[in-house]
Amino acid sequence: MLRRTSGSPELVDCVEDAAPTLSVAPRLSLAGVFAGVGGFEVGFARHGYESALLCDADEAALAVLKARFPSAEFSTDVRQLVELPAVDVVTAGFPCQDLSQVGSRKGIDGPNSSLVGFVLELLSADRANAPRWIVLENVPFMLRLHAGRAMSRIVDKLEANGWSWAYRTVDSRAFGLPQRRRRVVLLASREKDPRVPLLGQDAGRPQETKRGRRACGFYWTEGNTGIGWAVDAVPPLKGGSGVHIPSPPAIWFPGRRFIGTPSLGDAERLQGFEAGWTEAAAEVAAGHRRRWRLVGNAVSVPMSAWLAGRLSAQGSFDAAAGEDLQHGAPWPAAAWGVNGLRRASTVSDWPVREKYVHLASFLQDRAAPLSARATAGFLQRLRNSTLAREQNFEKDLARHAKLQQKVESRRRRRARG
Numbered sequence: 512m513l514r515r516t517s518g519s520p521e522l523v524d525c526v527e528d529a530a531p532t533l534s535v536a537p538r539l540s541l542a543g544v545f546a547g548v549g550g551f552e553v554g555f556a557r558h559g560y561e562s563a564l565l566c567d568a569d570e571a572a573l574a575v576l577k578a579r580f581p582s583a584e585f586s587t588d589v590r591q592l593v594e595l596p597a598v599d600v601v602t603a604g605f606p607c608q609d610l611s612q613v614g615s616r617k618g619i620d621g622p623n624s625s626l627v628g629f630v631l632e633l634l635s636a637d638r639a640n641a642p643r644w645i646v647l648e649n650v651p652f653m654l655r656l657h658a659g660r661a662m663s664r665i666v667d668k669l670e671a672n673g674w675s676w677a678y679r680t681v682d683s684r685a686f687g688l689p690q691r692r693r694r695v696v697l698l699a700s701r702e703k704d705p706r707v708p709l710l711g712q713d714a715g716r717p718q719e720t721k722r723g724r725r726a727c728g729f730y731w732t733e734g735n736t737g738i739g740w741a742v743d744a745v746p747p748l749k750g751g752s753g754v755h756i757p758s759p760p761a762i763w764f765p766g767r768r769f770i771g772t773p774s775l776g777d778a779e780r781l782q783g784f785e786a787g788w789t790e791a792a793a794e795v796a797a798g799h800r801r802r803w804r805l806v807g808n809a810v811s812v813p814m815s816a817w818l819a820g821r822l823s824a825q826g827s828f829d830a831a832a833g834e835d836l837q838h839g840a841p842w843p844a845a846a847w848g849v850n851g852l853r854r855a856s857t858v859s860d861w862p863v864r865e866k867y868v869h870l871a872s873f874l875q876d877r878a879a880p881l882s883a884r885a886t887a888g889f890l891q892r893l894r895n896s897t898l899a900r901e902q903n904f905e906k907d908l909a910r911h912a913k914l915q916q917k918v919e920s921r922r923r924r925r926a927r928g
């Protein structure tokens with residue numbers, strides 16, 4: 512197990528018994544709770560962090576983690592962990608089912624999202640081996656649901672145990688990925704000022720892209736109350752859907768008047784993994800559904816890589832910027848709590864603006880046509896709804912459904928011989 516070098520908060524030993532030597536680059540270590548398929552771990556590995564412990568309850572996720580991080584220790588249930596190893600960073604992208612707008616909305620006391628309490632308890636218990644940083648991640652709806660009780664619960668607990676904290680909503684598009692995925696990332700520390708790395712960089716949100724001939728993503732499984740419309744991007748990849756199965760979003764290619772769905776490999780890439788990253792999940796679950804769920808649940812790798820890189824940021828933070836938080840008001844998109852003071856931050860959800868790759872050119876595989884049935888079902892729901900939509904979109908949906916119907920009937924006839 513990796514241990515922090517006593518007296519030196521900057522370094523960790525690589526091997527327990529090895530004498531420290533200047534020629535060996537110091538390694539950093541991480542424990543990933545709710546590690547999923549390793550969105551945090553891959554991003555942090557790019558900045559030299561080794562995963563010492565990875566914990567996840569999903570056997571398919573564990574199969575991926577074991578294949579990708581063979582030197583880590585593994586655990587299957589946060590509730591069974593009696594301690595965390597002495598590491599530099601603990602990451603916990605905790606379950607969002609109870610905090611998501613489209614989930615159960617049970618909130619922080621729900622059976623899934625409440626599991627973060629076990630991590631906070633472990634971190635409170637062991638002061639000697641405490642990590643330098645804690646990273647939590649979840650959906651932005653947690654800031655509004657039940658008047659933001661989830662965030663209140665978390666930061667109250669952190670403060671009670673001496674942690675300073677900062678959180679910020681970030682959009683994966685800021686890191687060049689054509690996926691509009693906004694997530695809340697919270698960083699806490701007892702030794703360092705979390706505002707410097709997390710809030711100290713801001714590129715500002717660019718103007719939304721005009722559609723033109725750009726591909727647009729949407730959820731074909733929805734259509735009654737919202738469709739997740741995204742110009743030149745896919746909406747957030749999800750672990751579930753309105754039809755209660757994990758499924759890809761659809762993409763409208765206006766130039767080709769075509770409606771398709773991205774391949775699983777491209778979905779992995781849309782989260783910043785290499786294509787095929789979750790292949791090992793097939794060892795425990797046949798078919799692609801489980802892999803879609805794992806990919807939809809993951810943290811975008813370039814976001815976590817950005818954060819890992821920022822942990823060594825130096826400097827000071829202008830505490831005067833931002834306003835005091837009002838008791839009982841919903842939590843803002845970004846805020847911090849240091850030295851007993853809590854304030855909102857005005858940073859945007861684009862900390863950087865990395866080179867953006869347009870959705871149509873990002874995809875490496877040809878999008879599969881959305882089936883006639885799925886297209887017609889979506890169109891029907893859309894027409895019955897009051898949702899605003901472009902006429903050309905509706906026309907192309909109708910055209911695609913008709914053409915696809917012919918293609919599928921021909922295929923069925925051929926199959927019958």
Ligand SMILES: C[S@@+](CC[C@H](N)C(=O)[O-])C[C@H]1O[C@@H](n2cnc3c(N)ncnc32)[C@H](O)[C@@H]1O
Pocket residue numbers: 544545546547548549550551566567568569572587588589590604605606607626805808809810811
């Ligand atoms: C939002 S996902 C985290 C995804 C991860 N950050 C990634 O990049 O893939 C939440 C994870 O919590 C896991 N989980 C749920 N209950 C758990 C438990 N009791 N112990 C450990 N992990 C659990 C789920 O299997 C799921 O993979």
